[in-house]
Amino acid sequence: MPEPEDxxxxxxAWAVTDEPGGTPLPDxxxxxxxxxLMAKGILALLLAEQGHPVNPYxxxxxxxADxxxxxxxxxxxxxxxxxxx
Structure with missing residues (x-):
């Protein structure tokens, strides 16, 4: 079965940084x-990509489903x- 895609x-506008590990996460x-917690984790993943689309699956x-x-x-x-x- 193929992996889901979304x-x-x-x-x-989100802050970006030149530091690879320095993704700012708004408190x-x-x-x-x-x-x-999962939504916050996915948002952190998105912000780490600094504007690039992500397939969370x-x-x-x-x-x-989660x-x-x-x-x-x-x-x-x-x-x-x-x-x-």
């Missing part, structure tokens, strides 16, 4: 009680947008 990218998002150990729920959470919060890859 390309997403962070919406809006208010990490502390947001309305975002699940790629190389994931989590269940596709990833899909977290992506829907981020889309509903207007933090990410689906994009065509």
């Amino acid at each position: 390309w997403i990218a962070a919406r809006g 208010h998002l990490l502390a947001d009680p309305d975002l699940s 790629e190389d994931a150990h989590e269940e596709p 990833i899909k729920a977290a992506v829907e959470e981020l889309v509903a919060a207007n933090l990410v947008a689906r994009v065509t890859r």
Whole structure:
């Protein structure tokens, strides 16, 4: 069975850095009680890619249904947008 695919990218302006390990993660998002831990992790992955689209299913150990729920959470919060890859 093929791996699920759903390309997403962070919406809006986010800080970027030249340091490979220095991705800034806004404290208010990490502390947001309305975002699940998985949604916060996917958002961190997106911000680490500094604007490049990501397929959150790629190389994931989590269940596709859980990833899909977290992506829907981020889309509903207007933090990410689906994009065509």
